[in-house]
Amino acid sequence: MIDFSVNGKPVDLDVDPSTPLLWVIRDHLGLTGTKYGCGMAQCGACTVHIDGEAVRSCVAPVSRASGKAVITIEGLSSDLSHALQHAWIEEDVPQCGYCQSGQLMSAAVLLREKPQPTDDDIDQAMTGNICRCGTYPRIRRAIHRAAGMVAKAGAR
Amino acid sequence: MSTRHISSDRINSGSVPSERVRREVKRRDFLKFSLAASGGLVIGFYFPGIGSEASAQESVNSFMPNAFVRIGTDERVTVIVNHSEMGQGVYTSLPMLLAEELDADWSKVGFESAPVDPKYNHPAFGMQMTGGSSSVWSGLEQFRQAGAAARAMLVAAAATRWNVDPASCRTESGAVFDSSSRKLSYGQLVADAAKLTPPAHVQLKDPKTFKLIGKPIKRLDTSMKLNGQAVFGLDVKLPGMMTAVVARPPIFGATVKSFDDSKARTMPGVRKIAQVPSGVAVIADTFWQAKVARGALRVEWDEGAMRGFSTTQMMQDFRERAKSPGVSVRKEGDAPTALANATKKIQAVYEAPYLSHLMMEPLSCVVDLRQDSCEVWTGSQFQTVDRANAAKIAGLPAEKVQLHTTFLGGGFGRRANPQSDFVVEAVFVAKAIGAPSKVKVVWTREDDMQGGWYRPAFLHSIEGGIDATGNVVSWRSRSVGQSIMAGTSFEAMMQGKPYDPASVEGIDDLPYSIPNIAVESHQVNIKVPVQWLRSVGHSHTAFAVESFIDELAAVAQKDPYQFRRDLLLKQPRYLGVLDLAAQKSGWSKPLPKGMGRGIAVHFAFGSYLAHVAEVSVTDGKIKVHRMVCAVDCGQYVNPGIIAAQIEGGAIFGASAALFQELTFEDGRLQQTNFHTFPVMRMNECPEIETYIVESNEKSGGIGEPGVPCAAPAIANALFAATGKRVRRMPFRLTEAV
Numbered sequence: 001m002i003d004f005s006v007n008g009k010p011v012d013l014d015v016d017p018s019t020p021l022l023w024v025i026r027d028h029l030g031l032t033g034t035k036y037g038c039g040m041a042q043c044g045a046c047t048v049h050i051d052g053e054a055v056r057s058c059v060a061p062v063s064r065a066s067g068k069a070v071i072t073i074e075g076l077s078s079d080l081s082h083a084l085q086h087a088w089i090e091e092d093v094p095q096c097g098y099c100q101s102g103q104l105m106s107a108a109v110l111l112r113e114k115p116q117p118t119d120d121d122i123d124q125a126m127t128g129n130i131c132r133c134g135t136y137p138r139i140r141r142a143i144h145r146a147a148g149m150v151a152k153a154g155a156r
Numbered sequence: 157m158s159t160r161h162i163s164s165d166r167i168n169s170g171s172v173p174s175e176r177v178r179r180e181v182k183r184r185d186f187l188k189f190s191l192a193a194s195g196g197l198v199i200g201f202y203f204p205g206i207g208s209e210a211s212a213q214e215s216v217n218s219f220m221p222n223a224f225v226r227i228g229t230d231e232r233v234t235v236i237v238n239h240s241e242m243g244q245g246v247y248t249s250l251p252m253l254l255a256e257e258l259d260a261d262w263s264k265v266g267f268e269s270a271p272v273d274p275k276y277n278h279p280a281f282g283m284q285m286t287g288g289s290s291s292v293w294s295g296l297e298q299f300r301q302a303g304a305a306a307r308a309m310l311v312a313a314a315a316t317r318w319n320v321d322p323a324s325c326r327t328e329s330g331a332v333f334d335s336s337s338r339k340l341s342y343g344q345l346v347a348d349a350a351k352l353t354p355p356a357h358v359q360l361k362d363p364k365t366f367k368l369i370g371k372p373i374k375r376l377d378t379s380m381k382l383n384g385q386a387v388f389g390l391d392v393k394l395p396g397m398m399t400a401v402v403a404r405p406p407i408f409g410a411t412v413k414s415f416d417d418s419k420a421r422t423m424p425g426v427r428k429i430a431q432v433p434s435g436v437a438v439i440a441d442t443f444w445q446a447k448v449a450r451g452a453l454r455v456e457w458d459e460g461a462m463r464g465f466s467t468t469q470m471m472q473d474f475r476e477r478a479k480s481p482g483v484s485v486r487k488e489g490d491a492p493t494a495l496a497n498a499t500k501k502i503q504a505v506y507e508a509p510y511l512s513h514l515m516m517e518p519l520s521c522v523v524d525l526r527q528d529s530c531e532v533w534t535g536s537q538f539q540t541v542d543r544a545n546a547a548k549i550a551g552l553p554a555e556k557v558q559l560h561t562t563f564l565g566g567g568f569g570r571r572a573n574p575q576s577d578f579v580v581e582a583v584f585v586a587k588a589i590g591a592p593s594k595v596k597v598v599w600t601r602e603d604d605m606q607g608g609w610y611r612p613a614f615l616h617s618i619e620g621g622i623d624a625t626g627n628v629v630s631w632r633s634r635s636v637g638q639s640i641m642a643g644t645s646f647e648a649m650m651q652g653k654p655y656d657p658a659s660v661e662g663i664d665d666l667p668y669s670i671p672n673i674a675v676e677s678h679q680v681n682i683k684v685p686v687q688w689l690r691s692v693g694h695s696h697t698a699f700a701v702e703s704f705i706d707e708l709a710a711v712a713q714k715d716p717y718q719f720r721r722d723l724l725l726k727q728p729r730y731l732g733v734l735d736l737a738a739q740k741s742g743w744s745k746p747l748p749k750g751m752g753r754g755i756a757v758h759f760a761f762g763s764y765l766a767h768v769a770e771v772s773v774t775d776g777k778i779k780v781h782r783m784v785c786a787v788d789c790g791q792y793v794n795p796g797i798i799a800a801q802i803e804g805g806a807i808f809g810a811s812a813a814l815f816q817e818l819t820f821e822d823g824r825l826q827q828t829n830f831h832t833f834p835v836m837r838m839n840e841c842p843e844i845e846t847y848i849v850e851s852n853e854k855s856g857g858i859g860e861p862g863v864p865c866a867a868p869a870i871a872n873a874l875f876a877a878t879g880k881r882v883r884r885m886p887f888r889l890t891e892a893v
Contacts, residue, residue, distance in 0.1 A: 032390075037601065
C-alpha cells in the first residue's frame with residue numbers, strides 16, 4: 001500500500017510501487033489533466049508537484065510520492081484563480097492545449113521561487129516543456145504578465 | 157453506450173457530443189443544403205415536433221433550427237462545429253461566424269463537436285474532415301447562413317408575440333427589440349421559434365456592421381485547457397474498458413512469423429494477447445501493465461522487402477534520378493536552350509528528410525464494440541473515412557458506427573489517414589477480445605514516431621541562368637520523392653496526372669517573371685508509408701525555391717529583397733507581404749556583426765506569407781533571434797488566432813529546418829523520441845512578430861501557410877551571416893559551402 005495525498009485528498013493505493021506516478025494519477029485516480037507525451041522526461045507534459053517541487057511524473061515511480069503531497073493541474077486552483085491561469089487566458093496561450101497542464105505546473109514553481117523572473121529564468125525553468133503548436137512566445141508573455149499581477153496584488 | 161456513462165466526470169459539453177445532440181441528430185433530418193441555380197445556398201430546416209420523436213422537454217428547453225446551432229431557454233447558444241479542434245481555433249472562429257449573424261450574446265456562446273453525419277460534410281470536399289487549412293473559408297457561408305436563419309426565426313417569433321412587423325424589430329446581444337424597445341431574450345423565444353417555418357433565404361449582414369468578425373476575440377476553449385477539463389482521445393475512459401498496446405513490426409511491411417507470450421501473459425493485469433493484422437496486441441487492465449507485458453513479449457518477424465532500406469542510399473538514388481528529365485509539370489518557353497545560352501549558370505540541390513508529425517498527444521483510439529453496433533472515440537481529422545473503415549472491420553453498416561471527436565492534442569495531418577490505421581487497428585483489437593468489448597489502444601511516443609505515415613523525403617535539383625544584364629532567363633527544377641496520394645483512396649485527387657500535385661505544389665506555381673520555365677517531377681516508389689504533414693509539399697518546395705532565388709540574387713549581385721521585388725512586379729499580393737515583412741523588419745538597417753537577415757515569400761492554401769529571419773552563429777550553433785512575418789489571407793475572421801497560427805507555423809517550420817530528420821538504416825527507423833527527433837524549445841524560440849495585410853480578397857487558409865517560409869528565411873539569413881549556403885534540412889553548417 002502506498003499513502004500520499006493528491007490535491008489535498010488522501011490516497012491509499014494497492015499498486016505496483018514501480019508504476020510511474022503519471023499512470024497512477026491518470027489510470028487509478030482518473031485525473032486526466034496530467035498528460036503523457038514521451039515517457040522519458042523529455043517533454044514535460046506530465047509535470048506535477050511533489051511537495052512543491054516540479055517533477056516529471058512519467059519517470060517518477062509512485063513510490064517516490066509515498067507520504068508526500070502531490071498537486072496536479074486539477075489542484076493548481078479550484079476555480080482558475082491562479083495568477084498564471086488568469087495570465088494564460090489574457091494572452092490566449094493554448095492552441096491544442098495538450099502540453100499546457102505541464103507548462104503551467106512548471107511555471108507555477110518558477111513564479112513561486114522567482115516572483116519576478118527574467119527571460120533567462122523563464123528559459124531555464126521552461127525549456128523542459130515542449131509545445132509542438134509553438135505557444136512559447138505567449139507563454140513567455142503570460143509568465144511576465146502573471147508576475148506583474150502578483151506584484152500588483154502584493155503592493156496593495 | 158452514451159457519453160454520460162463515461163466514468164470520468166470531466167467529460168463536458170465542449171468536447172464530446174452530449175447524448176441529447178446525438179439523439180437529435182440521429183432522429184432529425186433537419187437540414188438540407190443544395191446549391192440553387194443562383195449559386196446561393198438554400199437551406200431546408202427541420203423543426204422540433206414535426207416528424208420527431210424528441211421529448212416534449214427537449215422541444216420546450218431548446219430550439220435547434222439547423223444542424224449548427226442549438227439555443228436553450230437558459231440563453232445558452234451552442235454551436236455545433238463540424239471541424240476538429242487541434243489547436244487552430246475552429247471552436248472559436250466558426251462559432252464567431254454564426255454568433256455574428258445571430259447577434260448572440262458572445263458570453264453565452266459555447267461549442268460542441270459534431271457527430272458524424274453527411275450534414276456535417278465539408279462543403280468543398282464532400283466528406284467530414286479537417287485539413288487543407290480550409291475550415292474557416294469553407295465555413296464562412298455555412299455558419300453565417302445558419303446564424304442568420306436562426307435569427308430570422310427568433311425575430312419572427314417575437315414579432316408575432318408583439319403583433320408587429322418583423323422588419324420593425326432589431327436584434328442585439330441575444331435579444332429581440334421592437335421599435336418601442338420592448339425586449340424578448342432568445343431564451344424566452346425558444347418555444348415559439350421552434351414552431352415556425354424556416355426562411356427560404358436570409359439576408360447576411362453588411363461586413364461594415366460586424367461586431368465579432370475581424371476582432372481578436374479570445375478563444376472559447378482556453379479555460380478548459382488550463383485546469384485539466386478538456387478531454388483528449390487519450391483521456392476517454394469507459395467503465396470496464398481495457399487498455400492495449402500493440403507490438404508493431406520493426407520494419408515497414410514485416411509480418412509476424414511467430415510470437416512467444418508465455419511470460420507476458422502471466423504478468424499482472426494482462427487479459428489477453430492476440431495477433432492482429434498490424435502486429436501483436438497486449439491487452440491489460442491499465443496502460444502500464446500492458447506496456448510492461450509487451451516488453452516481455454517475444455515476436456519473430458518476417459522482415460520483408462524493406463529489410464536493408466537506407467535513407468543514405470535513397471538520397472544517393474534521388475541525386476542520380478534528378479540527373480535525368482522527369483515528367484513535365486510546367487513548361488514555358490525553352491528552359492534548356494535559354495540555360496545553355498545564359499551568361500551565368502548555377503545549379504543547386506536541396507534535400508528534405510522524412511518527418512514525423514510528432515503531435516504532443518500520441519495516437520490513441522477507444523472502441524466500444526457490440527454485436528450490432530460500435531462506438532469510437534478518438535481525435536480524428538477524417539470522420540467520414542474513419543467511420544467507414546471502422547464499420548468495414550466491425551462488419552457493420554456505417555450508420556451503426558458512431559464516432560465521437562475529442563479534442564486533438566495536435567493533428568498536423570497525421571489524424572487524417574486514408575487507411576484510418578489507428579482506428580482500424582483498435583477495432584481489430586476489440587474484435588480479438590470479442591464483442592461486447594471496450595478497449596483503448598494507446599501508442600507510446602516511440603510507437604507513434606516509428607509507426608509511419610511521414611512527410612516524404614524530397615530532393616529538388618534546380619538550374620538557373622542569368623543573362624549579361626543580370627536578368628533571370630531560365631529555370632529548370634526537378635523534384636524527386638514519393639507520392640502521398642498514389643495508391644490510396646485519394647488517388648483521384650491526382651486527377652489522372654502522371655505526378656502528384658502535392659509533390660510539386662509551391663514549385664509548379666513559381667510566381668517570378670522568368671521567361672523560360674521547366675518544372676519536372678520524378679515519382680519514386682518506396683514502401684515507407686507517407687502522408688500529408690502541415691503545409692504538405694510546401695514544407696519542402698518553399699525551402700528549395702526561396703533558397704535558389706536567393707542564390708540567383710547572389711550571382712546577380714543584387715539585394716535579395718530587391719531582386720525578388722523586381723521579379724514579382726506582376727504579383728501584387730506577393731509584393732504586399734514581401735514589402736510589409738521587409739519594412740517591419742527594418743530590412744535596410746544594418747545588424748550587429750555576426751548576424752544576418754534572410755527573406756522568403758510564398759503562397760500556400762490561399763494565403764500569402766513573407767518571413768524575415770535574423771540569425772547568428774556562435775561556435776557553429778545556429779541561433780534564430782527574430783522572425784518577422786507578414787500574412788495576407790484575404791478577408792479574415794479572428795486576427796488573434798491568425799497571429800497564433802503564424803507564430804506556431806514559424807516555430808514548426810524552424811523546428812524542421814534546424815533539428816528534425818528521420819533516417820533509416822537496415823530498414824529500421826533510427827529515431828524514437830524527442831531526444832533523437834527534437835522540437836524547438838523555449839530557450840531556442842525567437843521573438844516572432846506577425847503583421848496582417850488588410851484585404852478584401854477571398855479568405856485563404858491559416859493553419860498551414862505559416863510553415864513554408866521559415867526554413868528558407870533562416871537558410872538565407874545564415875548565408876547573409878556566414879557566406880555559407882545550407883541546402884539540406886536539418887541545417888548543418890559543417891555541410892554548408
